[in-house]
Amino acid sequence: MIRYGYADSPFGPFIVACTEEGICDLQFLGNNKRQVIHELGTRWGVYTPTEADNEMAAQIARQIFQERKTDLPLSLSDTDFRMRVWQELRSIPKGCTVSYASLAARMGMPTATRAVASAVAANPVAVLVPCHRVIHSDGSIGEYHWGADIKKALIEWEQSEV
DNA sequence: GAGTGCGTATAAG
DNA sequence: CTTATACGCACTC
DSSP: OEEEEEEOOTTOOEEEEEOSSSEEEEEEOTTOHHHHHHHHHHHHOTTSOEEEOHHHHHHHHHHHHTSOOOOOOBOOOSOHHHHHHHHHHTTSOTTOOEEHHHHHHHTTOTTOHHHHHHHHHTOOBTTTSOGGGEEOTTSOOOOOTTOHHHHHHHHHHHHSOO
């Protein structure tokens, strides 16, 4: 059973889904709400029982964007490589940024920069898996699944106050 | 096996 | 600054 719901954030509306274990998906809707929902459908299948719960979504929104809580339980499942990259992402301190190259190097595969970038791009849980903290080695923002503007805003938000 | 991608470094226009 | 070229490797078809 997957429970999902919609809520608002300082960076626009998002959809969040979770299993009994934790959050399995958190994506900003932005301009392509339809595509995001389609992605969910293909990833979990139309036969997976779901239950709408915007109350749950609102609570998560409060914890993340007001209390700035980042250690919420997650429920991820994908390739070993992607899982390793995502886990590595969570070790990046809040407010810090790293390059795709250094991230790859940190994992002991300094020549797999591009592959690491692909894995980062496949992250289904925004903010909690801080894929927005990974930027180009020359300091430029780089790409972001939900728009470079949101990526930049997230970084600045993390670097501001508390 | 071929094509692709949230990259990077270097060379050239 | 914007193309072009090459390298790299996980992933998808």
